[in-house]
Amino acid sequence: MPFAAAVAASHAPNILLEPGAEWDEFMMLHYRMAPQAGSTKPSLEAQQKLRRDAEKAYAALRADLEAARPDVLIVVANDQFVNFAHNNIPTFFVTLADEVKGQFTRHRFHYRNHKELGIAILRAGIDAGIDFSFGEYIELQHTQTVPLHFLLPEPKIPILPIYVNTWVDPIPTPRRCYRVGELIRQVADGWKERVAILATGGLSHFPGSPRIGEIDTTFDHKLLEILREGKGRSLADYSVEEICKSGDSEFLNWMVAIGTVGDARAKETFYMPDDVATGWGFVSWKI
Amino acid sequence: MSSYHLNRFLFDLKMDDEALRRAAGDLDRALGRYELTAEEKQAIKQGDPRRLRQLGAHGMLALYILRLNPEFERNIYWSQK
Numbered sequence: 001m002p003f004a005a006a007v008a009a010s011h012a013p014n015i016l017l018e019p020g021a022e023w024d025e026f027m028m029l030h031y032r033m034a035p036q037a038g039s040t041k042p043s044l045e046a047q048q049k050l051r052r053d054a055e056k057a058y059a060a061l062r063a064d065l066e067a068a069r070p071d072v073l074i075v076v077a078n079d080q081f082v083n084f085a086h087n088n089i090p091t092f093f094v095t096l097a098d099e100v101k102g103q104f105t106r107h108r109f110h111y112r113n114h115k116e117l118g119i120a121i122l123r124a125g126i127d128a129g130i131d132f133s134f135g136e137y138i139e140l141q142h143t144q145t146v147p148l149h150f151l152l153p154e155p156k157i158p159i160l161p162i163y164v165n166t167w168v169d170p171i172p173t174p175r176r177c178y179r180v181g182e183l184i185r186q187v188a189d190g191w192k193e194r195v196a197i198l199a200t201g202g203l204s205h206f207p208g209s210p211r212i213g214e215i216d217t218t219f220d221h222k223l224l225e226i227l228r229e230g231k232g233r234s235l236a237d238y239s240v241e242e243i244c245k246s247g248d249s250e251f252l253n254w255m256v257a258i259g260t261v262g263d264a265r266a267k268e269t270f271y272m273p274d275d276v277a278t279g280w281g282f283v284s285w286k287i
Numbered sequence: 288m289s290s291y292h293l294n295r296f297l298f299d300l301k302m303d304d305e306a307l308r309r310a311a312g313d314l315d316r317a318l319g320r321y322e323l324t325a326e327e328k329q330a331i332k333q334g335d336p337r338r339l340r341q342l343g344a345h346g347m348l349a350l351y352i353l354r355l356n357p358e359f360e361r362n363i364y365w366s367q368k
Contacts, residue, residue, distance in 0.1 A: 013367055022363055029350050029364045033336050081348055082368045085298045086291050104367045141368040168345065208346020210337070 003185060003287055004194040005068035006261045007061040008254045010280040011077065011146040011200040015054045016104060019047035027276060030212050037213030040275045050274055057270035057282035058150035064267065064284040065151060070196035072114045073152060073159045074184065076256045077143035077200040078166040083135075090133030091172050092180055093163040094118045094125075100161060102140025109145045112158035117191065121162075124187045130180060138163075147200050164256060166201065166249045171240060177252045178236040181259015188260070199257035201250025203271070205278035211247070212277055219246035220271060220279040227283055230265035232258040254283075261285045290343030292321040296331065297339070297348035300355070301368070311355055 017023045024041070031038040042050065065073070084090060097113045118134070125132050138161055140148075152159070164180075165171055181197075188195035203223065204216040226235060235258060243251050270282040296318070299306035310317040318328055330338045334356055336349035353359040 017363070025363045029353060029359065029362060032353060032359075033340075033346065033350060080368070081298055081301060081345070086294045086345075102368070105363060106366075139368070167347070208340070208348075208350060 001191060001194045003188045003260065004070040005065050005196040005287060006199075006257050006264075006285045007065060007151070007197075007283065008199040008257050009058065009061060009147045009151070009282045010054075010202060010278065011143045012205070012274065012278040012280055013104070013142045013146060014274060014277070015051070015280065016107070016142075016146045016149055019051050020044050022105070023047050030207075030277060033208060034210050034212040037276060040213060042275050046275070050272055050280070053270070053272050054280055054282075055150065057272075057280075058147070060268050060270070061282060061284045062151045065196055065198075068196055068287070069194060070157060071193035072117055072157055072195055074117075074162060074195065074197040075144050075148070075159050075200065076162045076164060076197065076253045078250055078253060079163050080141060080143060080167060082141045083138045083163075086168070089165055089168045090163065091165045092130070093133045093135065094122050095138050095161040095163075096122075096134050096136050097138060100138055100140050100159065102145050104142055104145045104149070107145065107149060109140055109148060111148075111152075111155045114158040114160040117187075117195070118160050120191070121184060121187050125180075125183055128183055130183055143200055147198060151198060162256070164253050166252045171249060172252060173240055174238045174243065174252060174255045175236040177255035178233070178259040181256040182262075183259075184256065185260040197257050197260050199253045201253045202248055203251065203279040203281040204247040206247045207277070214247065215273045215275075215277075215279045216246035216248070217273050217279055219248060220273075220281060223248070223251065224266070224269040224271055224281060224283065227258070227266040227285075228269055230263045232261060233263050257285075261287065292323050293327050293331075293339065293342060293344050294348055296321045296323070297344055297351045300351045301348065307354055314355070
Protein backbone atom coordinates (compact mmCIF):
# COMPACT_ATOMS: atom_id res chain seq x y z
CA MET A 1 0.00 0.00 0.00
CA PRO A 2 1.22 3.55 -0.53
CA PHE A 3 2.96 5.24 2.37
CA ALA A 4 0.29 7.28 4.12
CA ALA A 5 1.77 10.25 5.96
CA ALA A 6 4.72 11.67 7.86
CA VAL A 7 4.63 14.29 10.60
CA ALA A 8 7.01 15.46 13.32
CA ALA A 9 6.19 17.30 16.52
CA SER A 10 7.71 18.42 19.78
CA HIS A 11 6.97 16.39 22.89
CA ALA A 12 7.85 19.03 25.51
CA PRO A 13 5.92 18.17 28.70
CA ASN A 14 4.82 21.75 29.27
CA ILE A 15 2.74 21.59 26.07
CA LEU A 16 0.34 19.29 27.91
CA LEU A 17 0.60 20.89 31.35
CA GLU A 18 -2.08 23.41 32.22
CA PRO A 19 -0.75 26.96 31.89
CA GLY A 20 -0.26 28.56 35.29
CA ALA A 21 0.16 26.49 38.44
CA GLU A 22 0.94 23.15 36.77
CA TRP A 23 3.47 24.63 34.36
CA ASP A 24 5.18 26.69 37.07
CA GLU A 25 5.36 23.81 39.55
CA PHE A 26 6.85 21.51 36.94
CA MET A 27 9.47 24.03 35.86
CA MET A 28 10.68 24.57 39.44
CA LEU A 29 12.69 21.37 39.04
CA HIS A 30 14.55 22.75 36.06
CA TYR A 31 15.22 26.05 37.78
CA ARG A 32 16.98 24.12 40.54
CA MET A 33 19.35 22.79 37.87
CA ALA A 34 19.78 26.16 36.14
CA PRO A 35 18.48 29.08 38.20
CA GLN A 36 18.96 31.58 35.35
CA ALA A 37 16.30 29.77 33.28
CA GLY A 38 13.59 31.13 35.55
CA SER A 39 14.38 34.70 34.55
CA THR A 40 12.63 34.30 31.20
CA LYS A 41 9.56 32.54 32.58
CA PRO A 42 6.52 33.37 30.43
CA SER A 43 3.53 35.11 32.00
CA LEU A 44 0.28 33.20 32.39
CA GLU A 45 -1.07 34.93 29.29
CA ALA A 46 2.04 33.97 27.32
CA GLN A 47 1.75 30.36 28.51
CA GLN A 48 -1.90 30.28 27.43
CA LYS A 49 -1.01 31.65 24.00
CA LEU A 50 1.74 29.05 23.59
CA ARG A 51 -0.76 26.33 24.43
CA ARG A 52 -3.29 27.66 21.92
CA ASP A 53 -0.61 27.93 19.22
CA ALA A 54 0.61 24.39 19.91
CA GLU A 55 -2.96 23.09 19.73
CA LYS A 56 -3.37 24.76 16.33
CA ALA A 57 -0.16 23.15 15.08
CA TYR A 58 -1.15 19.71 16.36
CA ALA A 59 -4.62 20.17 14.83
CA ALA A 60 -3.09 20.83 11.41
CA LEU A 61 -0.91 17.71 11.72
CA ARG A 62 -3.85 15.65 12.94
CA ALA A 63 -5.97 16.77 9.98
CA ASP A 64 -3.24 15.65 7.57
CA LEU A 65 -2.84 12.34 9.39
CA GLU A 66 -6.58 11.62 9.40
CA ALA A 67 -6.92 12.58 5.73
CA ALA A 68 -4.27 9.97 4.92
CA ARG A 69 -6.36 7.23 6.64
CA PRO A 70 -3.43 5.27 8.09
CA ASP A 71 -3.91 1.78 9.51
CA VAL A 72 -0.91 2.07 11.83
CA LEU A 73 1.18 4.92 13.23
CA ILE A 74 4.90 4.38 13.79
CA VAL A 75 6.05 6.62 16.65
CA VAL A 76 9.77 7.44 16.65
CA ALA A 77 10.94 8.87 19.97
CA ASN A 78 13.77 8.74 22.47
CA ASP A 79 13.58 6.94 25.79
CA GLN A 80 14.36 9.19 28.74
CA PHE A 81 15.34 6.64 31.38
CA VAL A 82 12.03 4.83 31.62
CA ASN A 83 12.72 1.64 29.71
CA PHE A 84 16.49 1.78 29.34
CA ALA A 85 19.13 2.53 31.95
CA HIS A 86 22.90 2.68 31.77
CA ASN A 87 23.25 -1.11 31.84
CA ASN A 88 21.78 -1.26 28.32
CA ILE A 89 21.10 1.70 26.03
CA PRO A 90 19.94 0.55 22.58
CA THR A 91 20.79 2.85 19.69
CA PHE A 92 17.65 1.79 17.78
CA PHE A 93 14.88 -0.31 19.33
CA VAL A 94 11.67 -1.79 17.89
CA THR A 95 8.75 -2.62 20.18
CA LEU A 96 7.32 -6.13 19.84
CA ALA A 97 4.69 -5.87 22.58
CA ASP A 98 1.02 -6.69 22.00
CA GLU A 99 -0.08 -3.48 23.70
CA VAL A 100 1.58 -0.41 25.19
CA LYS A 101 0.50 1.85 28.04
CA GLY A 102 1.60 5.00 29.76
CA GLN A 103 0.49 7.88 31.95
CA PHE A 104 1.14 11.61 31.92
CA THR A 105 -0.16 13.41 35.01
CA ARG A 106 -3.91 12.61 34.95
CA HIS A 107 -3.89 11.43 31.32
CA ARG A 108 -3.78 7.70 30.62
CA PHE A 109 -2.81 6.07 27.33
CA HIS A 110 -3.37 2.55 26.06
CA TYR A 111 -2.78 1.45 22.47
CA ARG A 112 -2.50 -1.80 20.58
CA ASN A 113 1.04 -2.30 19.31
CA HIS A 114 1.58 -3.40 15.71
CA LYS A 115 3.94 -6.26 16.50
CA GLU A 116 3.69 -7.76 13.01
CA LEU A 117 4.96 -4.58 11.36
CA GLY A 118 7.66 -4.36 14.02
CA ILE A 119 8.90 -7.85 13.15
CA ALA A 120 8.88 -6.97 9.45
CA ILE A 121 11.03 -3.88 10.10
CA LEU A 122 13.39 -5.90 12.28
CA ARG A 123 13.76 -8.57 9.61
CA ALA A 124 14.28 -6.03 6.82
CA GLY A 125 16.86 -4.27 8.98
CA ILE A 126 18.83 -7.45 9.58
CA ASP A 127 18.81 -8.16 5.83
CA ALA A 128 20.03 -4.61 5.13
CA GLY A 129 22.72 -4.47 7.84
CA ILE A 130 20.77 -2.53 10.47
CA ASP A 131 20.51 -4.64 13.60
CA PHE A 132 17.79 -3.11 15.77
CA SER A 133 17.43 -4.04 19.40
CA PHE A 134 13.96 -5.21 20.31
CA GLY A 135 11.84 -6.18 23.26
CA GLU A 136 8.34 -7.24 24.23
CA TYR A 137 7.57 -4.58 26.83
CA ILE A 138 7.86 -0.83 26.97
CA GLU A 139 6.15 1.87 29.03
CA LEU A 140 5.10 4.96 27.09
CA GLN A 141 6.31 8.31 28.44
CA HIS A 142 5.93 11.97 27.52
CA THR A 143 8.12 11.57 24.45
CA GLN A 144 5.22 9.65 22.93
CA THR A 145 2.17 10.58 24.97
CA VAL A 146 2.31 14.36 24.62
CA PRO A 147 2.04 14.25 20.82
CA LEU A 148 -0.34 11.26 20.92
CA HIS A 149 -2.68 13.17 23.24
CA PHE A 150 -3.23 15.67 20.44
CA LEU A 151 -2.74 13.49 17.34
CA LEU A 152 -4.29 10.14 18.27
CA PRO A 153 -6.35 10.74 21.42
CA GLU A 154 -8.59 7.74 20.69
CA PRO A 155 -6.69 4.49 20.10
CA LYS A 156 -8.46 3.87 16.78
CA ILE A 157 -5.36 2.37 15.16
CA PRO A 158 -2.35 0.53 16.59
CA ILE A 159 0.95 2.29 17.04
CA LEU A 160 4.52 0.99 16.79
CA PRO A 161 7.02 2.74 19.08
CA ILE A 162 10.57 2.82 17.71
CA TYR A 163 13.28 4.30 19.90
CA VAL A 164 16.39 6.25 18.94
CA ASN A 165 19.09 6.96 21.50
CA THR A 166 19.37 10.73 21.32
CA TRP A 167 20.44 11.28 24.93
CA VAL A 168 23.28 9.06 26.06
CA ASP A 169 26.62 9.43 24.28
CA PRO A 170 27.59 8.11 21.87
CA ILE A 171 24.44 8.85 19.87
CA PRO A 172 23.93 7.85 16.23
CA THR A 173 24.66 10.15 13.30
CA PRO A 174 21.95 12.01 11.39
CA ARG A 175 22.93 9.95 8.35
CA ARG A 176 22.35 6.67 10.15
CA CYS A 177 18.95 7.85 11.38
CA TYR A 178 18.06 8.92 7.84
CA ARG A 179 19.05 5.44 6.63
CA VAL A 180 16.77 3.85 9.24
CA GLY A 181 13.97 6.02 7.86
CA GLU A 182 14.70 4.85 4.32
CA LEU A 183 14.46 1.27 5.52
CA ILE A 184 11.13 1.94 7.24
CA ARG A 185 9.80 3.54 4.04
CA GLN A 186 10.89 0.50 2.04
CA VAL A 187 8.98 -1.81 4.39
CA ALA A 188 5.97 0.52 4.48
CA ASP A 189 5.74 0.70 0.68
CA GLY A 190 5.46 -3.07 0.52
CA TRP A 191 3.15 -3.41 3.50
CA LYS A 192 -0.46 -4.62 3.22
CA GLU A 193 -1.80 -1.62 5.18
CA ARG A 194 -1.33 2.13 5.10
CA VAL A 195 1.59 3.15 7.31
CA ALA A 196 2.11 6.63 8.77
CA ILE A 197 5.02 7.89 10.85
CA LEU A 198 5.27 10.41 13.67
CA ALA A 199 8.67 11.56 14.90
CA THR A 200 8.79 13.45 18.19
CA GLY A 201 11.09 15.74 20.09
CA GLY A 202 13.03 18.96 19.88
CA LEU A 203 13.60 21.32 18.73
CA SER A 204 16.45 23.21 20.43
CA HIS A 205 16.69 22.64 24.19
CA PHE A 206 19.27 21.66 26.79
CA PRO A 207 17.44 19.49 29.32
CA GLY A 208 19.29 18.63 32.50
CA SER A 209 22.11 20.95 31.56
CA PRO A 210 23.38 24.25 32.94
CA ARG A 211 22.35 25.65 29.54
CA ILE A 212 18.66 24.94 30.07
CA GLY A 213 16.71 27.99 29.02
CA GLU A 214 18.90 28.62 25.97
CA ILE A 215 17.04 28.03 22.69
CA ASP A 216 18.91 28.25 19.39
CA THR A 217 16.01 29.67 17.41
CA THR A 218 18.29 30.53 14.47
CA PHE A 219 19.29 26.90 14.00
CA ASP A 220 15.69 25.72 14.44
CA HIS A 221 14.42 28.15 11.82
CA LYS A 222 17.15 26.97 9.47
CA LEU A 223 16.12 23.32 9.92
CA LEU A 224 12.48 24.13 9.20
CA GLU A 225 13.42 26.24 6.17
CA ILE A 226 15.42 23.34 4.75
CA LEU A 227 12.38 21.09 5.20
CA ARG A 228 10.09 23.63 3.52
CA GLU A 229 12.52 23.84 0.60
CA GLY A 230 12.38 20.06 0.18
CA LYS A 231 16.05 19.49 0.96
CA GLY A 232 15.65 17.16 3.93
CA ARG A 233 18.14 14.69 2.54
CA SER A 234 20.92 17.29 2.96
CA LEU A 235 20.38 17.26 6.73
CA ALA A 236 22.01 13.83 6.82
CA ASP A 237 25.28 15.69 6.19
CA TYR A 238 25.17 17.35 9.61
CA SER A 239 27.55 15.99 12.22
CA VAL A 240 26.38 14.95 15.67
CA GLU A 241 28.42 17.84 17.07
CA GLU A 242 26.64 20.39 14.88
CA ILE A 243 23.17 19.38 16.02
CA CYS A 244 24.18 18.93 19.67
CA LYS A 245 25.77 22.33 20.02
CA SER A 246 22.36 23.80 19.15
CA GLY A 247 20.56 21.52 21.59
CA ASP A 248 18.89 19.59 18.79
CA SER A 249 19.90 16.00 19.57
CA GLU A 250 16.25 14.93 19.49
CA PHE A 251 16.21 16.04 15.87
CA LEU A 252 17.68 12.57 15.32
CA ASN A 253 14.14 11.24 15.82
CA TRP A 254 13.01 13.63 13.10
CA MET A 255 15.84 12.39 10.85
CA VAL A 256 14.16 8.97 10.80
CA ALA A 257 10.92 10.55 9.54
CA ILE A 258 12.95 12.61 7.05
CA GLY A 259 14.44 9.35 5.78
CA THR A 260 10.93 8.15 4.99
CA VAL A 261 10.10 11.22 2.89
CA GLY A 262 13.50 12.12 1.40
CA ASP A 263 13.32 15.48 -0.33
CA ALA A 264 9.55 15.84 -0.12
CA ARG A 265 8.64 19.41 0.78
CA ALA A 266 7.18 20.15 4.16
CA LYS A 267 3.55 21.10 3.62
CA GLU A 268 3.31 23.06 6.83
CA THR A 269 5.71 24.03 9.59
CA PHE A 270 5.05 25.71 12.92
CA TYR A 271 7.53 27.06 15.44
CA MET A 272 7.12 28.62 18.85
CA PRO A 273 9.95 28.89 21.40
CA ASP A 274 8.53 28.60 24.92
CA ASP A 275 11.12 31.10 26.24
CA VAL A 276 12.03 28.83 29.14
CA ALA A 277 13.31 25.53 27.78
CA THR A 278 12.38 24.39 24.28
CA GLY A 279 11.76 25.56 20.74
CA TRP A 280 8.48 23.81 19.94
CA GLY A 281 8.47 22.67 16.31
CA PHE A 282 5.91 20.91 14.13
CA VAL A 283 5.92 19.75 10.53
CA SER A 284 3.73 17.80 8.13
CA TRP A 285 5.12 16.60 4.80
CA LYS A 286 3.53 16.30 1.40
CA ILE A 287 3.73 12.66 0.40
CA MET B 288 35.60 6.18 35.87
CA SER B 289 32.14 4.74 35.37
CA SER B 290 29.22 6.52 36.94
CA TYR B 291 27.00 3.47 36.51
CA HIS B 292 26.02 3.05 40.14
CA LEU B 293 25.33 6.75 40.60
CA ASN B 294 23.08 6.76 37.54
CA ARG B 295 21.48 3.49 38.65
CA PHE B 296 20.61 4.92 42.06
CA LEU B 297 18.98 7.93 40.40
CA PHE B 298 17.17 5.73 37.86
CA ASP B 299 15.79 3.67 40.74
CA LEU B 300 14.58 6.84 42.49
CA LYS B 301 12.67 7.59 39.30
CA MET B 302 11.28 4.18 38.40
CA ASP B 303 11.20 2.02 41.54
CA ASP B 304 8.78 3.18 44.25
CA GLU B 305 10.26 0.72 46.75
CA ALA B 306 13.78 2.08 46.16
CA LEU B 307 12.44 5.59 46.65
CA ARG B 308 10.77 4.56 49.92
CA ARG B 309 13.98 2.95 51.17
CA ALA B 310 16.06 6.00 50.28
CA ALA B 311 13.60 8.38 51.90
CA GLY B 312 13.49 6.23 55.03
CA ASP B 313 17.18 5.48 55.62
CA LEU B 314 19.46 6.98 52.98
CA ASP B 315 22.71 5.56 54.38
CA ARG B 316 21.33 2.05 54.36
CA ALA B 317 19.78 2.47 50.91
CA LEU B 318 23.10 3.67 49.48
CA GLY B 319 24.74 0.49 50.78
CA ARG B 320 23.04 -1.38 47.96
CA TYR B 321 25.13 0.53 45.36
CA GLU B 322 28.86 0.69 44.71
CA LEU B 323 29.34 4.42 45.24
CA THR B 324 32.44 6.44 46.04
CA ALA B 325 32.58 8.53 49.20
CA GLU B 326 32.37 11.63 47.01
CA GLU B 327 29.24 10.34 45.26
CA LYS B 328 27.60 9.46 48.56
CA GLN B 329 28.35 12.90 49.93
CA ALA B 330 26.89 14.56 46.83
CA ILE B 331 23.76 12.44 47.07
CA LYS B 332 23.30 13.50 50.68
CA GLN B 333 23.82 17.14 49.74
CA GLY B 334 21.01 16.71 47.23
CA ASP B 335 22.32 19.18 44.64
CA PRO B 336 21.59 17.91 41.11
CA ARG B 337 24.26 20.16 39.64
CA ARG B 338 26.95 18.51 41.77
CA LEU B 339 25.72 15.04 40.78
CA ARG B 340 25.94 16.04 37.14
CA GLN B 341 29.53 17.15 37.64
CA LEU B 342 30.29 13.70 39.04
CA GLY B 343 28.97 11.99 35.91
CA ALA B 344 25.24 11.62 36.48
CA HIS B 345 23.12 12.26 33.42
CA GLY B 346 21.52 15.67 33.87
CA MET B 347 17.98 14.38 33.53
CA LEU B 348 18.61 11.65 36.08
CA ALA B 349 20.34 14.07 38.45
CA LEU B 350 17.05 15.94 38.80
CA TYR B 351 15.53 12.90 40.49
CA ILE B 352 17.62 13.50 43.61
CA LEU B 353 15.01 16.16 44.32
CA ARG B 354 12.48 13.38 45.05
CA LEU B 355 14.26 13.18 48.42
CA ASN B 356 13.86 16.93 49.02
CA PRO B 357 10.75 17.70 51.11
CA GLU B 358 10.28 20.94 49.15
CA PHE B 359 9.55 18.92 46.01
CA GLU B 360 7.96 15.85 47.58
CA ARG B 361 4.59 16.31 45.91
CA ASN B 362 5.75 18.09 42.74
CA ILE B 363 3.72 17.37 39.60
CA TYR B 364 6.98 16.44 37.88
CA TRP B 365 6.82 12.99 39.48
CA SER B 366 3.37 12.26 37.98
CA GLN B 367 4.79 12.02 34.50
CA LYS B 368 7.80 10.32 33.01
